[in-house]
Amino acid sequence: MRLQKNFTATKAAVFLGALGATALAFAAQxxxxxxxxxxxxxxxxxxxxxxxxxxxxxxxxxxxxxxxxxxxxxxxxxxxxxxxxxxxxxxxxxxxxxxxxxxxxxxxxxxxxxxxxxxxxxxxxxxxxxxxxxxTPTATIGIRGTTFIAEYIPGGQADVASYAAASVAAIDRSYANNLPVSDMPTSGAPLTVLPARGTGSILVAQAPPGGRPPGLYVQVLDGMINLTNRGGAMNFSSGQFGFSGSHTLPPIIVPSNPGIQFxxxxxxxxSTGPQPGRGNTPLGSNDVDCEVR
Known part of the structure; x- marks a missing residue:
């Protein structure tokens, strides 16, 4: 009887040890x-x-x-x-x-x-x-070694689809691909203008009341990014701004800051970016002493 109890206790210890090891294995990275x-x-x-x-x-x-x-x-x-x-x-x-x-x-x-x-x-x-x-809800951002800003403004699907359709109808892709690199600061007017197809003129695309149209806005500060969705793909290089209003329509380049503020x-x-050897010591004195777990 004592041998059986010891054997049972040993099995239980092994089981608990395996359970603990499994929990550690599944611990979040x-x-x-x-x-x-x-x-x-x-x-x-x-x-x-x-x-x-x-x-x-x-x-x-x-x-x-x-x-x-x-x-x-x-x-x-x-x-x-x-x-x-x-x-x-x-x-x-x-x-x-x-x-x-x-x-x-x-x-x-x-x-x-x-x-x-x-x-x-x-x-x-x-x-x-x-x-x-x-x-994001409208496109996936891929990188080519870069620094970028991304902003997604949610909205009703009808708002997203109608504005995206107007944007794609208005934009001339060959014109957009030849836009000069801009060093415009990260503040500007809301996105209400797009180049009209086949000309250098401007077509006004009204934003919904209360702010910018919903969708994904990007600004590349260094390097290059790529926006991809079911409608297509577009590369954006340093100084360029982009917009993706729907996951079914291709992303587009916009000629000026669409209102991104950061x-x-x-x-x-x-800190200007990754600096190997610096460690994770924060600058400044804005530490918080307590942490709720």
């Missing part, structure tokens, strides 16, 4: 660290739990990051890439895998549900460009 924060930042976990983050908090694969209306938040990922979220943003880290010695395992996919961000390419995006993707606090600008 740490993707990066919050280095700068100007207000509340929330991480919604895949199981539905919510965590309030502070500077030095870790973000993980599967997290949906949510910034409040006055919050800018910068994340430094383990490959030295950076992403700064603007207020009112919801962005999910669908997958993130990086190992300096195993480039074949690279993976970085994100989902911008709404709001905006500035992204700076790190090691992963430089050595495996095809392994990076940012999905103004994080000055302390955020002290």
């Amino acid at each position: 740490v993707a990066g660290t919050v280095t700068h924060l100007s207000g509340p930042l929330i991480a919604k976990k895949p199981d539905g739990t919510v965590k309030v983050l502070s500077t030095k908090s870790k973000v993980e694969e599967g997290d949906t990051l949510i910034t409040e209306k006055d919050t800018y938040a910068r994340i430094k990922f383990t490959d030295d890439s950076e992403m700064t979220l603007r207020p009112g943003t919801q962005m999910k880290i669908d997958s993130f895998s990086f190992d300096e010695d195993k480039p074949e395992n690279d993976s970085a996919t994100f989902n911008l549900v709404k709001g905006g961000l500035r992204a700076i390419t790190g090691t992963l995006g430089k050595r495996n460009k095809e392994r990076f993707g940012m999905n 103004s994080p606090p000055p302390v955020f600008s002290l």
